[in-house]
Structures are given as structure tokens and as C-alpha cells.
Amino acid sequence: MSSKTTSPEPSSQLALVTGGSRGIGRAICIKLAACGYNVALTYARNEAEAQETAQLCREAAQSAGFSTTRFATYGGDIASTTVCEELFAACVAELGAPDILVNNAGITRDNLIMRMSLEDFDEVLSVNLKAAFIFCKLAARSMAKKRFGRIINISSVVGLAGNAGQANYAASKAGLIGLTKTLAKELGSRFVTVNAIAPGFIETSMTEALGTEARTSLTNSLAIPRLGTPDDIASLVGFLASDEAAYITSQVIAVDGGMTL
Numbered sequence: 001m002s003s004k005t006t007s008p009e010p011s012s013q014l015a016l017v018t019g020g021s022r023g024i025g026r027a028i029c030i031k032l033a034a035c036g037y038n039v040a041l042t043y044a045r046n047e048a049e050a051q052e053t054a055q056l057c058r059e060a061a062q063s064a065g066f067s068t069t070r071f072a073t074y075g076g077d078i079a080s081t082t083v084c085e086e087l088f089a090a091c092v093a094e095l096g097a098p099d100i101l102v103n104n105a106g107i108t109r110d111n112l113i114m115r116m117s118l119e120d121f122d123e124v125l126s127v128n129l130k131a132a133f134i135f136c137k138l139a140a141r142s143m144a145k146k147r148f149g150r151i152i153n154i155s156s157v158v159g160l161a162g163n164a165g166q167a168n169y170a171a172s173k174a175g176l177i178g179l180t181k182t183l184a185k186e187l188g189s190r191f192v193t194v195n196a197i198a199p200g201f202i203e204t205s206m207t208e209a210l211g212t213e214a215r216t217s218l219t220n221s222l223a224i225p226r227l228g229t230p231d232d233i234a235s236l237v238g239f240l241a242s243d244e245a246a247y248i249t250s251q252v253i254a255v256d257g258g259m260t261l
Helices: 023-034 047-063 081-095 118-146 157-161 167-190 212-220 230-241
Strands: 014-017 038-043 071-075 100-103 149-154 192-199 252-255
Touching: 014 023, 014 081, 023 038, 023 047, 023 100, 023 230, 038 047, 038 081, 047 071, 071 081, 081 118, 100 118, 118 149, 118 167, 118 192, 149 167, 149 230, 157 167, 157 192, 157 252, 167 192, 167 252, 192 230, 230 252
Parallel strands: 014 038, 014 100, 038 071, 100 149, 149 192, 192 252
Antiparallel strands: none
């Protein structure tokens, strides 16, 4: 058995990014496009946002000198197992099986546990964790056969430390970490790496609701006194997808400005 494989050129590789229409997902798609990857993204409802992301990917790819890269968007509620399978099948039919899978899609339904409904718990676990499991399961076979693959799961510092009012979200993100470490052991012999990124507080629609006082208090508590940006996460995804990260697997990397020191 060979101890090393040669990966295909980025321009012939496909990255599938769940929840790629906005925020961190959009930044990840644009970064991967600028690196020369073909990019497929899933989105829940807003087709206009997804198409805007695809156009931004085209512009980033062209600016980087990649004129033949391809982009596609697939809409549906990935809380449904059937929808996950249908979106993946559509991607394979149009662009082929993904070489890189980024499980980024995530939702919140915050409440204290005494007030949290079972429906809100189930929905968050279905989107944030179960869908990631399904996409990993669907992608793993072709990656193992090709003896090349990158799976990158977007977890959260909340999955590492917990957070009051987010029992469902914390459980889903902690579950992603367990999934990451297990799949790294299962797929490593086929030269498929599996890693997780744990963002801290990032400038997205989820953090826009923070008031000025809360934002100031939060940033002052960080070693690097600012909120992170989606590009901070995307840059790490670009690295983990590359050949430079071929010997990195089973890692959980916090991108949080020192929040978890």
C-alpha cells in the first residue's frame, strides 16, 4: 500500500458546502472558488442569496485566473433525510462526487432547557448534526475509493464549552466534534482527512442582534479584541482543503480570538 497519494489539481476538484448562501458559508464558497475549486452549495430557502453567492464565486475564480470552474446551487430543507439524499444525488449528477465536503449549515433555536420544546431540540439536531452525518456517509464511499478527500465540519466554541440557553445547539456542535474524530479514524487509511473548526463570535446575522454594550463587553474579554469575520473561518477551510494539510486530521481548531484560552 502506498504511503502517499497525489491529489488531483484544484481545478478538477469539487467542493460541496452546506449552508453556503450567506455568512460563513458564503465566505467559504468564495475562498474555495478563488483557490480554483468547482463549488456546489446547498441553501434552505433563499434562492436569490444562493445565486448571488454563485456569482461572487465566479468573479473570485476569474480574478484568480480560473476561467473554467463550475458552480451550482441546490435548495432544500436538510432537516429531512430524503432532501439530503436528493441534493447530494443532484450534485453528483451535475458535477460529480465531491472531493471536499464542508458541513457548515446550522440553525439556532435558543431557550433555557425548562422552556425548550422537543421540536426545537430535534430541529437543531437534525440540521446541525444529522444532516452532516448523512452528507459524510454519502461522500465517504467515493472519497475512500479515490483515496483522497477532505471533510471539514464547522462546529463551534459552544460545542467545546457549552452556553446557557443553547442546550440543543451545544449538543449538536459537540456531536460534530465526536463525528469528526470518529470518521478521521475510519477514513484515514484511505487518505481522507476529517477536521473540525470551532468558530467563536463571528460577524454574521446571528450576532447582529448584539447590542452595543454587549458587543463591547464581549470584544474586551477576548485576547484579540474584535469579533471574527467569515473570512477568518474561510481562510482555515482553504488551508485544510489543500495539499498543505494532507497530514492533519482529527483536529478541532478554535478560531475565536482567544475566547477559549
